[in-house]
């Protein structure tokens with residue numbers, strides 16, 4: 381498997397390199413099509429990357445920003461991935477980007493799948509960039525071990541854009557882009573930091589059921605041997 385592993389001396393160097401790579405793909409997409417779509421993860425890892433990317437001198441008013449996944453919490457909750465984006469990415473030059481949230485306060489996650497899918501349909505397939513994260517339980521996006529709806533979210537021929545997810549380790553209900561949408565990205569990156577995440581990656585690559593470590597659904601794709609892994613201690 382030709383996974384491309386990029387190791388950096390520190391997290392700032394990683395953030396800079398990833399931001400430059402993402403900005404370059406977005407610029408190419410804007411030149412080719414007049415617009416670009418970027419899907420990014422939440423959690424704690426991407427803050428520095430977001431801050432670097434927010435200063436990139438690109439035509440942000442032509443960029444749609446999506447979340448790879450969202451926690452079903454109010455937009456001002458400290459658990460909200462949208463809040464993380466608003467505070468760390470949609471600032472500086474990137475404040476002109478168009479953000480399409482994955483949360484509707486008046487609906488439950490399963491109720492919102494249809495309406496959010498309609499909103500996202502013009503923006504995905506293909507994505508220009510998808511930056512994934514990974515938890516030490518082996519989840520990526522909101523593909524969690526023991527998730528109720530995992531099979532539908534991962535189904536290779538599933539035409540759905542979104543899946544509502546509940547899982548014991550997820551904390552709250554979730555909304556996630558499906559695997560086929562993520563695999564459509566021109567640049568598909570996995571951003572992980574720390575020795576613990578590297579160990580989790582090793583365990584995932586060593587083989588075993590996807591249900592136990594759903595990140596394997598991304599790592600084991602013969603379709604995407606060009607997955608770029610960004611790591612720093």
Ligand SMILES: O=C1O[C@H](COP(=O)(O)O)[C@@H](O)[C@H](O)[C@H]1O
Nearest residue numbers: 421422423424425449513514515
């Ligand atoms: O819950 C989530 O966790 C993962 C990993 O987050 P991190 O805090 O370990 O960086 C993240 O990729 C995902 O988007 C998020 O919803």
